[in-house]
Amino acid sequence: MAKAPNGPYGHLNGKVGKLVFYMLNGQPVVRLIGRKGKPSKLQLANYQKMAVTTNLFRKMGRFIKLGYGIQAKGTVHNAHNLATSYNKKHALKGEYPDIRIDYSKVKLSQGLLSETKDLKIKKLADGLEITWDPKAYGDLKINDSVMVMICFPENGQDLEYLNIARRSEGKCFIPIYEGLLNQQIEPYISFISADGEQVSDSVYLGNLNGEGKTREEKHHEQKYQLVKSRFEQVESSYLAHLKENNHIRPHTKAFKVLEKEYEVLKNQLEHLPGKPG
Template identity: 75%
Template sequence: MAIASNGPQGHLNGKVGNLVFYMLNGQPVVRLIGRKGKPSTLQLANYQEMAVTTKLLSKMGGFIKLGYGLQARGTVHNAHNLATSYHKKQALTGVYPNISIDYSKVKVSQGQMPETAGLRIEKLAGGLEISWDPTATHDLQHNDSVMVMICCPESGKDREYLNIARRSEGKCFIPMYEDVLNQQIEPYIAFISADGERVSDSVYLGNLNGAGKTQTEKQQEEKYKQVKTRLDQLESSYLGQLKENHGLRSNTKAFKYLEKEYRTLQKQLEHLPGKPG
């Protein structure tokens, strides 16, 4: 049952049939509910696009709040809505079912502050050093804060640094463990004024260490490893029994089952993707 709290001409709140009425950010909203049919390819593509986008933004909450918050002021949207909309439309590549992130198009911040000159990133022992031109102009202030986003697609150890340095310092250092430092790294930098009223577009600092393995490739490698491990176990038993029988095949049911599985896995492994190297 829906309630018209503001009279018969007011917005409903609740359920009427297969419609649900509610308020969202001060705006009246109505949506359809009910059992869904089999999704089309376009719907499946949309689901994957949203899933990939959501995963990307899941560890950027603080950065997105600052980087898109100014845009959201005075609108019915919030910072996360704006970031989701941008990345779903602009930062994806590939077609279903192989949709992925184009990290060169990721924008973790959007604003009016001019871009900073001299941006550079360097991999050092124990971490990353990011540097920039610390010179301030009438548009850029010495006390602007530096925000850095480090995406690590392989390990999933994404980190956001929302106040890692001041513009006047000209550089910052981000400590990282060696294993993560040598994996795929996608770094971004942005600047925000001390009062939080101005923010810059984020700048992509470029890929480090090349593209890592995709989720599909990791799954293929794991499958190959499982089959290879099982084959090695069977091979030891199979060859051992042949040796005990002086190279002759046994007529027992157990041996026949062993041989059948062994031959099947041998053939499967020949055509299975995910082989190391």
């Protein structure tokens, strides 16, 4: 049941039939509820795009809040909404069901503060060194803060630094242990004014160590190998039964069960992700 706290001509609050009325960030909103039918391929692709984008931001909450918070001020959106909307549209690659992040196109902050010059990243024995032009020019101030985000797609142990240095320092060092340092690394840097009122677009510093396998890809490979191992066992038994019976299918219940499992596993191997090569 919906209520009309603002009178008969005001915005409702609650449920009327299949409609739900509520307030979102000070704005009246209505949405449709009800059972969904079987999703189309386009809908499935959209679901995957949203899931992939959401997973990217899983450990970036504070960075995204600063990186898109200025844009969100005075609107019905929040920083996470804006970051999701931009990156879902611009930073994905591939087709369903293999939609992935294009790390070179990811934006973790967007703003009017100019980007700095001479950005470089170097992998050292015990971590990463990032350098930039420390001079102030235009709207760039020497006391601007430096924000760094280091993504590790293979295991999701992302590192978030919201105030790792000042622009005037011209460099920062991020200690990373060897196990992470040799994985796929996707680094980003942003600059934010000391008063928090201006932020730059994030800059992608370039891939380090090439593309590794994500946790999902590793999971698919492990599952494929388990099914393959079981299929080889069943196949060996299935072919042995046929050979013993001069390649004529026995009509026993045990053989029918074996044959059914053989066909199911064979079909799974043909369609499962994680196949080598």
